[in-house]
Amino acid sequence: MNSQWNAACAAIIVIVVTITARADEHPVVPLGEMQERHIDSGAQANARGHAAVVHSELVRTPGAAWTRLHFSNVELEPGSGIRFTALRDGQVQELDAGGVAMWSQTSAYFNGDAVLVELIAAPQTNRNRFVLESVHVGMAGQPAGGHCDSPLSCGLCDGEDNRVPSAENWVGRLISLDSEGPVSHGGGCSAAVFNANSCIVSAGHCMGTNMVMQFNVPLPDPDCSINHPPVEDQFPVTDYLAENAGVGADWAVLTTGTNNLGETAYERYGEYRPIASSTPGSGPVEFWGYGVTDDCTYWGTQQHSTGEIVDLNNSALFHTGETTCGNSGSAIVQDGEIIGIATHCTWSCPPNGNPGNRIDNASVVAAINTLCSVPGDLTGDGVVGGADLGVLLSEWGPCDDCDDCPADLTGDCDVGGADLGVLLSNWTG
Numbered sequence: 564m565n566s567q568w569n570a571a572c573a574a575i576i577v578i579v580v581t582i583t584a585r586a587d588e589h590p591v592v593p594l595g596e597m598q599e600r601h602i603d604s605g606a607q608a609n610a611r612g613h614a615a616v617v618h619s620e621l622v623r624t625p626g627a628a629w630t631r632l633h634f635s636n637v638e639l640e641p642g643s644g645i646r647f648t649a650l651r652d653g654q655v656q657e658l659d660a661g662g663v664a665m666w667s668q669t670s671a672y673f674n675g676d677a678v679l680v681e682l683i684a685a686p687q688t689n690r691n692r693f694v695l696e697s698v699h700v701g702m703a704g705q706p707a708g709g710h711c712d713s714p715l716s717c718g719l720c721d722g723e724d725n726r727v728p729s730a731e732n733w734v735g736r737l738i739s740l741d742s743e744g745p746v747s748h749g750g751g752c753s754a755a756v757f758n759a760n761s762c763i764v765s766a767g768h769c770m771g772t773n774m775v776m777q778f779n780v781p782l783p784d785p786d787c788s789i790n791h792p793p794v795e796d797q798f799p800v801t802d803y804l805a806e807n808a809g810v811g812a813d814w815a816v817l818t819t820g821t822n823n824l825g826e827t828a829y830e831r832y833g834e835y836r837p838i839a840s841s842t843p844g845s846g847p848v849e850f851w852g853y854g855v856t857d858d859c860t861y862w863g864t865q866q867h868s869t870g871e872i873v874d875l876n877n878s879a880l881f882h883t884g885e886t887t888c889g890n891s892g893s894a895i896v897q898d899g900e901i902i903g904i905a906t907h908c909t910w911s912c913p914p915n916g917n918p919g920n921r922i923d924n925a926s927v928v929a930a931i932n933t934l935c936s937v938p939g940d941l942t943g944d945g946v947v948g949g950a951d952l953g954v955l956l957s958e959w960g961p962c963d964d965c966d967d968c969p970a971d972l973t974g975d976c977d978v979g980g981a982d983l984g985v986l987l988s989n990w991t992g
Contacts, residue, residue, distance in 0.1 A: 594738055594751050594789075595701040597633075598624065602680075602695040606638075609684035609691070614642065617691065618682040621650075627676035627700040628788040633740070633773070634668040635696035642685030645693060651675025656794045656823050657683075665820040666799045669773050672738070672791040676700075699740055704786045718890070718908030718917055720870065720883040724856060729867035732832035734851040735763070735778045736863065737800075737892060739771030751789070751863050753852035754817070755894035756835040757901055759946045759991075761798070761828040762935035764838075764922070765815045765892030766906045767807035774800035776819050776828065780853065780864050787859040794823045795831070804930040810918045811878030813906040815892070816930040836894060836901050838922055838931065843880055843895075843902035845872050850884045850905060852893030863889055872897075873916040878924050881916030895919050939989035941969055947989045955986055 600622065607617035624630060630649075637645060639660040647656045647670045656671050670678070684691045737754040752769035754776060756762070763776060776798045781790040791797070798819045805815035821827055829835060850868045870884030886893060886905045895903035907918040920927070939947040941954040955970045958978045962968035965976040972985040 607691045608689040616681045617684040620680045623677040624700045628703040629701045631672045631699040632670040633697045636694040637663045638692040640688040643691045644683045646681040648679040649673035650677040671794045671797045718887040720912035726866035726868045733834040735776040736853040739774040752891045753893040759829045761819045767805040767813045770805045783862045787862045814920045839900035839902045849896045850893045852890035854887040854890040939986045
């Protein structure tokens with residue numbers, strides 16, 4: 564049946580069942596536009612005995628509903644920083660050299676058309692500088708477009724939108740500057756935190772550059788223009804591994820940095836949903852994501868839906884959950900664990916179901932182990948603690964199979980005191 568899936572439409576790829584084969588198409592869901600803006604502060608010194616603002620610029624884009632700043636160069640001596648203040652709501656972000664690197668020489672997203680940029684030089688420093696290259700802005704009255712402006716029959720299995728607003732703090736909106744490749748897009752997607760290290764999963768076709776994970780996303784304006792949450796609810800993506808090759812091969816595993824308070828997403832909210840420890844099966848599933856709606860009331864904000872698994876193969880599962888454009892990357896949850904990632908929607912949802920990527924694919928598991936594994940974490944929850952001690956003690960003694968002995972942390976084919984030492988040395992509570 565998978566040979567019938569053949570067309571795609573961005574933040575959740577749209578699949579069309581057709582008799583005549585045709586080329587894939589991926590109408591994007593635009594999220595803002597880039598505008599060139601060149602401002603060079605020049606090298607600034609501070610001969611005073613205290614930190615001081617040595618240069619400031621008001622960056623304004625008339626008509627913009629929101630703004631993000633992109634720099635080609637930022638030089639900050641130790642103790643120096645750069646401060647952004649949104650005039651619309653007073654949101655402030657301050658970054659030192661390490662923060663600028665973590666945010667890939669960009670700011671957070673700010674509401675409104677004007678952001679004050681201040682260069683703060685540490686005392687007795689001689690070379691502090693920024694060079695603004697462009698602004699990423701969303702113009703008022705120009706919401707995300709593409710096929711998401713059309714009636715939302717794709718992904719609505721009973722023809723009606725039964726999703727309800729939700730406020731889970733392990734589910735975020737994933738947005739980025741642009742896309743990578745001809746079948747990717749960088750608009751608005753969904754993602755989920757799956758361990759205490761604030762690692763997240765999403766869809767591979769959502770990957771772009773300078774990605775940001777947002778929580779507590781506010782409602783849009785009446786014209787569907789999106790709004791951004793406070794700076795403390797925004798976290799930069801720091802690394803990712805992904806695949807974008809169609810149904811069953813469309814996944815991403817990502818790591819995230821800290822907000823302006825130095826908190827990770829898990830430290831701030833204390834929530835995640837673990838990766839499932841068993842193979843998904845039939846039965847009910849749940850979804851939380853940032854899909855678009857027929858009107859502007861909940862456009863691009865978090866909503867909850869339910870469904871059933873109707874089919875699965877070695878790499879994909881098919882479900883009846885309501886997943887429209889923007890739901891790409893939504894975690895598919897069963898019994899409180901993530902069993903898959905929403906990636907596509909169809910106009911023929913019954914009886915075929917909307918496709919998603921299984922979370923237990925070997926490639927996904929390998930990516931999780933590469934980016935997000937913690938030595939001594941025997942339960943896969945990102946925390947080395949009492950549950951791992953229980954696993955270790957339950958396997959105490961020589962391993963029956965030296966190649967499959969997860970509690971053998973020293974590689975000697977025996978679970979004992981040396982492994983306990985490794986576990987305790989990595990203890991994180």
